[in-house]
Amino acid sequence: MxxxxxxxxxxxxxxxxxxxxxxxxxxxxxxxxxxxxxxxxxxxxxxxxxxxxxxxxxxxxxxxxxxxxxxxxxxxxxxxxxxxxxxxxxxxxxxxxxxxxxxxxxxxxxxxxxxxxxxxxxxxxxxxxxxxxxxxxxxxxxxxxxxxxxxxxxxxxxxxxxxxxxxxxxxxxxxxxxxxxxxxxxxxxxxxxxxxxxxxxxxxxxxxxxxxxxxxxxxxxxxxxxxxxxxxxxxxxxxxxxxxxxxxxxxxxxxxxxxxxxxxxxxMPFNLKDDSSKAPASKPSPASVAVKTVEEAIDQGNKRIMAINAAIPGVFGLDDMKVNYPAHYVDVGIAEQESVGFAAGFAKEGATPVLFENSTFLQRAFDQLSHDVAANNLPVVMVVAGGTISPNSKTHVGYFDQVMLSNLPNWTYLAPSSLAEVKAMLKWAIEQKQGPVAIKLPGGSVPEGDPENTLENYDEIKYQEVKHGEKTAILALGATLEKGIKAAEELGASLFNPISANILDTDCLDQLAKDYDLILTLEDNTLDGGFGQKIASYLADKPVLVKSFGLSRMYIDTDMSFAKILEDNHLNVDQIVADARELLD
Amino acid sequence: MxxxxxxxxxxxxxxxxxxxxxxxxxxxxxxxxxxxxxxxxxxxxxxxxxxxxxxxxxxxxxxxxxxxxxxxxxxxxxxxxxxxxxxxxxxxxxxxxxxxxxxxxxxxxxxxxxxxxxxxxxxxxxxxxxxxxxxxxxxxxxxxxxxxxxxxxxxxxxxxxxxxxxxxxxxxxxxxxxxxxxxxxxxxxxxxxxxxxxxxxxxxxxxxxxxxxxxxxxxxxxxxxxxxxxxxxxxxxxxxxxxxxxxxxxxxxxxxxxxxxxxxxxxMPFNLKDDSSKAPASKPSPASVAVKTVEEAIDQGNKRIMAINAAIPGVFGLDDMKVNYPAHYVDVGIAEQESVGFAAGFAKEGATPVLFENSTFLQRAFDQLSHDVAANNLPVVMVVAGGTISPNSKTHVGYFDQVMLSNLPNWTYLAPSSLAEVKAMLKWAIEQKQGPVAIKLPGGSVPEGDPENTLENYDEIKYQEVKHGEKTAILALGATLEKGIKAAEELGASLFNPISANILDTDCLDQLAKDYDLILTLEDNTLDGGFGQKIASYLADKPVLVKSFGLSRMYIDTDMSFAKILEDNHLNVDQIVADARELLD
CATH class of the missing domain: 3.40.50.970 (Thiamin diphosphate (ThDP)-binding fold, Pyr/PP domains)
Incomplete structure (x- = not known):
């Protein structure tokens, strides 16, 4: 009214x-x-x-x-x-x-x-x-x-x-x-x-x-x-x-x-009376874990780190870093190209830049990600937020960073599925010098994960078996691991954490092609240019069926039904299970 | 000496x-x-x-x-x-x-x-x-x-x-x-x-x-x-x-x-005596055909066209257009983002921008290609040169434009295989209003093509059968069609021109999955994020083998042997034929 x-x-x-x-x-x-x-x-x-x-x-x-x-x-x-x-x-x-x-x-x-x-x-x-x-x-x-x-x-x-x-x-x-x-x-x-x-x-x-x-x-x-x-x-x-x-x-x-x-x-929604936020107190998130990991690395003696962002400290909660680690923090303004070029120069000198980028805005820096960072194979570290299929304005969708990064040479694009993996992957990325590494922060509700079962070294990508089953093997990337667990339970399937959006564990895939009838891939991203297409293509000349789940080539927008988008793209667990059963018949 | x-x-x-x-x-x-x-x-x-x-x-x-x-x-x-x-x-x-x-x-x-x-x-x-x-x-x-x-x-x-x-x-x-x-x-x-x-x-x-x-x-x-x-x-x-x-x-x-x-x-190499070029007189090329097609459209009454480039008229031979069609020509300077944003504004008003871009430099404009053009689904027309696997400096490689464009919503990326197709596709692109269209100019020696056998309408993508054979069907995109012809002859295979790097003719693919044992895809591009991965993924849950040929995720550089790169990536006709025979056995 x-x-x-x-x-x-x-x-x-x-x-x-x-x-x-x-x-x-x-x-x-x-x-x-x-x-x-x-x-x-x-x-x-x-x-x-x-x-x-x-x-x-x-x-x-x-x-x-x-x-x-x-x-x-x-x-x-x-x-x-x-x-x-x-x-x-x-x-x-x-x-x-x-x-x-x-x-x-x-x-x-x-x-x-x-x-x-x-x-x-x-x-x-x-x-x-x-x-x-x-x-x-x-x-x-x-x-x-x-x-x-x-x-x-x-x-x-x-x-x-x-x-x-x-x-x-x-x-x-x-x-x-x-x-x-x-x-x-x-x-x-x-x-x-x-x-x-x-x-x-x-x-x-x-x-x-x-x-x-x-x-x-x-x-x-x-x-x-x-x-x-x-x-x-x-x-x-x-x-x-x-x-x-x-x-x-x-x-x-x-x-x-x-x-x-x-x-x-x-x-966020707030109280008119005193401007206090109505949002619940924040729990540890992939972003806060990433910031804390950088702070800990500095505390532990790595004085060559610089946390770099392009006018979005609030997205990651970097404000405290600005205050507590002023020598290790820079905001280049709304200038994503500059942020990446700056990081390239910084890395060239032997220091360690950690870029904090938002998927949708990172689109501005595609050329710098290739020409300045990847072609020079510089050990730039990047944390990417918002790279997820979520209800959003079509101008703010966050699923092209994976297309950009994972198809460029030299970049390793890691996809953590838990807070523990965010921490372990970033810790490794900061120490390694083999080349540029990006970490796709998972969206949605992210489990804490078990540090005991989390890898510490990502020099080589080895898929982790999470659950053993038969006939079907599910590769569930990053944020989709929880979904993969549910689907694997219903199907009695094996479940693997593939760790990276673009580095394939071909030994594992060769074995899967022999051991299973069907491979499913799940990812929080578009199918086109994504993880599933790489797996499908790698396995296409082998006698195993592959079915990839992801978003079709489309813009999500705020005036669309998000539930319908998920359904149209068969992204619900029951649909994934039904599709698998149909192929197994 | x-x-x-x-x-x-x-x-x-x-x-x-x-x-x-x-x-x-x-x-x-x-x-x-x-x-x-x-x-x-x-x-x-x-x-x-x-x-x-x-x-x-x-x-x-x-x-x-x-x-x-x-x-x-x-x-x-x-x-x-x-x-x-x-x-x-x-x-x-x-x-x-x-x-x-x-x-x-x-x-x-x-x-x-x-x-x-x-x-x-x-x-x-x-x-x-x-x-x-x-x-x-x-x-x-x-x-x-x-x-x-x-x-x-x-x-x-x-x-x-x-x-x-x-x-x-x-x-x-x-x-x-x-x-x-x-x-x-x-x-x-x-x-x-x-x-x-x-x-x-x-x-x-x-x-x-x-x-x-x-x-x-x-x-x-x-x-x-x-x-x-x-x-x-x-x-x-x-x-x-x-x-x-x-x-x-x-x-x-x-x-x-x-x-x-x-x-x-x-x-290019020149004579010291009088500065005359040693290069042979230029024959019609994909670029010259593209420019001529735009000029003809203006001559024939389309007065709303603007040829736009970012400081590279020489790449396309646009200099004559600057002189002869000054109202229909603009050079925005070295500013690829501006060129694409400008084209979006120009198209929004109901006029027809034709962008002339170089693959490697176009990387600068990825965000504008998505956020300004594709998310607004504006009928921007773009001609892309240099999108090819060729001996080049790693800073100038031209195979990421296809990754960028073909994985974005709304863009139609066409891949002509002949001069006749360049002309027909561009003519259609200028007249259509359904959305943004890019045309990947073929590299290498490009055949004239037969206007009689060239489609005039690309509202829908229908794969063209070039040669009929059996057991194997080859989909040879754009510049690789000639290579496809040779491979098809040796294999007794069918050959198709798939027309587009990103719009799949799923009716045709469904039929191919039934009629053939093996599908080969060829493209002048990287495998990752490319055409072949889309085909492999689409066919992966069907009982047909698919083998895709393209460049691995790497930078070519001038100090590498180009012949070795082709060989390592199995891009020679005899290698393609051998790989196919092995899979057919």
Whole structure:
């Protein structure tokens, strides 16, 4: 039920309605939007600070421009809650029963006001520049704008976009939403440049944007609705590229989000009364075990370790490391290519880099993983989180890191199935010097594992028999081991932990081909380019049947039924068992 | 035999010998080095302009610094011929019998003066920053430097590197070798900034480097040996990050390379007398057919097409398009991420982008291929060159694009086997709107093909039977079709053209499993993540044997025997036939 039937927002069905309001009414709207963001986030969790900071700019945009004819590309699109509320989707904030009815990122399937599904940073300028070029070629006249936060500006593709946007011959506006923060605190030379511009009210001579040829404008208070309306009026229908630098306050309107911006970039459900989290206290997780393993290695005397991440310390709980091991911690900003290249250089000198990466964002660094690390066979260690089939936005799916890493030469990709294996594998990886090693942190509920039965050495990959049976042998990789145990019990099958996503134990496989009628492979990944296809291909010229289970070549999305995805892909234990029985008949 | 026994260079066994020379002697050395570059390139081909331009800077570097203790990372390392000559490898230029004894890029296996195998642009600053951090952590004091050309500066990872380098607390020097050119003419806002700095002798206030916090120095003539020595002395042993901007002349010392810099960035063997090429006149190639197909589509009225490339028009012969179809051509600079993001924006507007990419460099854009193009299912068209198993440097291998593209959702990856198929597939791709389509240009000697027997429509993938036989069916993808024909003849086997690297004709495969004892797959690619593993996996639960032929997970390199690589991987027709016969027995 609508919790705020009295809100002015109820009357805004589209930006056309917004254009009828007075300034005072729009300021009231801003208050309503802020209240709704906080209320819903306290229940469902979500992005908080970025949305609170962009309220006035969004209202001003829709007041001045004529969307959807005029187009805006929201970088990352994690700041689009106000935009969604003003473009016919306020119900998903007004009515708790409908909290789930609108997706968290921009979504062309949801609204004509959204142009792209995006969720990774720094691509908005490239996208907008391509749109502007197409508009010019086809004779259009609409305004095209990219809005990008200062944190996203550190991603190299943003610079590639700026470099081309600066020389566009026609209308194109890049709004840099400078709130002095990315997900973590901003780092690097660009921060220096933006600060000098803020401190000089946009007048500093050493301006990287004017240096590139942009017409440049500055708004000192990007949360001043009137100022933003004036600024947007000033750049509307211009005939050349303009960079509009606006200074906004991330988290504006919610004091805890201002006091602790990093902790309120994205939030879990929280209590409105005191901002305390509703999430249960955290237990040891694969991520926390990985961080602890690195800390222990340093404590035990390995002083050459550097924990490296690209603006995502929160994903791993690296914040304590930053405080307690400052010499062994670096955050390169949102710059995954840099993180991997940096690690390559670090390893070359004989020191030990440990990269903490998120599967979906690691996609940015494919070339560095090959060209800089693998081709040089450098002992870079990497821990990858989020590499799992899970209900997620299609822009954030995490099953391509395995495709990337496991098909490159020299990389060993290990897939632990328990907390004990996470620890043992990372400990080994840090000490070894044979080449690059990545560790795929298991998703879902991860068992503690038994340190006694966990290998200590992974110089060679030897499959571990977990349970002995007959006729069928199941190879269950990483997080799927629990599923494999259940299927093996039902089938009376043997179960093996194959340890690695890409190094095959061919001695074991040759023996399995002789001893069994059927081999099943399970993995928490896509079939295409994955572990099962390697096993199937290796065994394809031998008289044993192989059946691989994994996700088909598709994007999962938040508006799909996850249960149906699992069923369609035969990923439930009863389906795996049924498929095996059919093949054994 | 040494062609120049009188050269001073014969006495330079290492940089220590260089340090004994007078300025006049080093100037003589510069002349010798230039002569040798031109002489050897005229016989073997190679990079020309970049090496001619960097001679004085290289001599000055080794005169002032103490390599290999002090370290320099050469971006791309296509400008390292002078460096190689000064670090004990001059024999490979002095003696034509030894022209092949030194590899073309920096190579740690070849010399302690080379730190990384590199060949892709823009990574040097990341690598150097990581090295500097490791040095600091381990208590070292050596100088660390990255040298990067202005063309490579447009690659986003260079900016990511700069952003972090600027805040390094200790010694780190970034040399921007500004010769106003990349592979093609430089484009974009950075060009504007560099020109302003050159025009003002480094004094322009709008300086993107000082804006980021760098200490900045400028050398107006980077080919003035004395000036370069002074400049390097000025930055040696500094305790903070410095950006040294040097203005050099690409191609210096060889007038044709100055007059036509683009044509002399990298050269085929040429006649010293008149610079004419020794290469035979070019016949129609997959690349030229692709370009012509795009031109014809425009001529026939499709005015919404844009041919997009990232600083490699020469790879495809796009230069004429630039002149004759300027509204339909864009070069985004060395910025593959931007090229793909730009194409996504362009397609979103309803226009048709046709990307011309090189397999090895396309690795930079993996995330954009997924997140921006595939997740939005935009009808981006892409032509990929160089995706082939060929004798190459390990930094330039071209077999990961198929791994990248063919395992992503929504992409259709087509693999033409003839010029006629290149044309038909591209024509179809430009007209279709169902999603992104890539076309893998075949390498090697490509048959013309028969337009009569070439499909026009690829909405659905239907395998084409090329030859009918029995017992064995061969699926020969793209460039391997010719090899498949020979193997099929020897085996009396059936031969199919499977058309696509990733869309399986499951009806046909189901039938093949019934009709044949053995299926062979051939592809010009790695086995891991490739076509054969998909086929093997699909057929693995059916009672038919499958044997896939492709490259194992390895980097090919120029110092390996290519014949041995083919043999080790059973890629010769007689080996394929023998393996099949063994399985049929």
């Amino acid at each position: 609508n919790q705020h039937p009295d809100y002015l927002l109820n009357k805004i069905k589209s930006p056309a309605d917004l254009k009828q309001l007075s300034l005072a009414q729009m300021q009231q709207l801003a208050e309503e939007i802020r209240t709704l963001i906080i209320e819903k986030d306290s229940v469902t969790g979500g992005h908080l600070g970025p949305d609170l900071g962009i309220v006035e700019a969004t209202i001003a945009y829709h007041y001045v421009f004529n969307a959807p004819k005029d187009k805006i590309v929201w970088d990352v699109s994690h700041q689009t809650y106000p935009h969604k509320m003003l473009t016919g989707r306020a119900y998903a904030w007004l009515d708790p029963d409908r909290y789930g009815d609108v997706t968290p990122y921009s979504n062309p399937e949801e609204s004509p006001y959204d142009y792209f599904a995006v969720g990774h940073t720094s691509t908005s300028i490239s996208l907008a520049t391509g749109m502007a070029k197409a508009r010019d070629l086809m004779g259009g006249k609409e305004n095209i704008m990219a809005l990008i936060g200062d944190g996203s500006m550190t991603g190299g593709v943003a610079f590639e976009g700026l470099n081309n946007a600066a020389i566009e011959p026609h209308n194109l506006v890049v709004v840099v939403n400078d709130n002095q923060w990315s997900i973590d605190k901003n780092v690097g030379g660009l921060t220096v440049a933006l600060k000098a511009l803020r401190d000089s009210n946009g007048q500093a001579a050493a301006n990287p944007f004017t240096a590139m040829g942009f017409d440049y404008r500055y708004v000192a208070d990007g949360n001043d609705l009137e100022a933003m309306i004036e600024a947007f009026k000033g750049v509307k229908d211009v005939d050349h590229p303009i960079l509009l630098h606006i200074n906004t306050l991330k988290g504006k309107g919610y004091q805890p989000a201002i006091d602790d911006e990093e902790g309120h970039h994205w939030v | 040494n062609q120049h026994p009188d050269y001073l260079l014969n006495k330079i066994k290492s940089p220590a010998d260089l340090k004994q020379l007078s300025l006049a002697q080093m100037q003589q050395l510069a002349e010798e080095i230039r002569t040798l570059i031109i002489e050897k390139d005229s016989v073997t081909g190679g990079h020309l302009g970049p090496d001619l331009g960097i001679v004085e800077a290289t001599i000055a570097y080794h005169y002032v610094f103490n390599a290999p203790k002090d370290k320099i990372v050469w971006d791309v390392s296509h400008q390292t011929y002078p460096h190689k000559m000064l670090t004990g490898r001059a024999y490979a230029w002095l003696d034509p019998d030894r022209y092949g004894d030194v590899t073309p890029y920096s190579n740690p296996e070849e010399s302690p003066y080379d730190y990384f195998a590199v060949g892709h642009t823009s990574t040097s600053i990341s690598l150097a920053t990581g090295m500097a951090k490791a040095r600091d952590l381990m208590g070292g004091k050596e100088n660390i430097m990255a040298l990067i050309g202005d063309g490579s500066m447009t690659g986003g990872v260079a900016f990511e590197g700069l952003n972090n380098a600027a805040i390094e607390p200790h010694n780190l020097v970034v040399v921007v070798n500004d010769n106003q050119w990349s592979i093609d003419k430089n484009v974009g806002g950075l060009t504007v900034a560099l020109k302003a700095l050159r025009d003002s002798n480094g004094q322009a206030a709008a300086n993107p480097f000082t804006a980021m916090g760098f200490d900045y120095r400028y050398v107006a003539d980077g080919n003035d040996l004395e000036a370069m020595i002074e400049a390097f002395k000025g930055v040696k042993d500094v305790d903070h990050p410095i950006l040294l901007h040097i203005n050099t002349l690409k191609g210096k010392g060889y007038q044709p390379a100055i007059d036509d810099e683009e044509g002399h960035h990298w050269v």
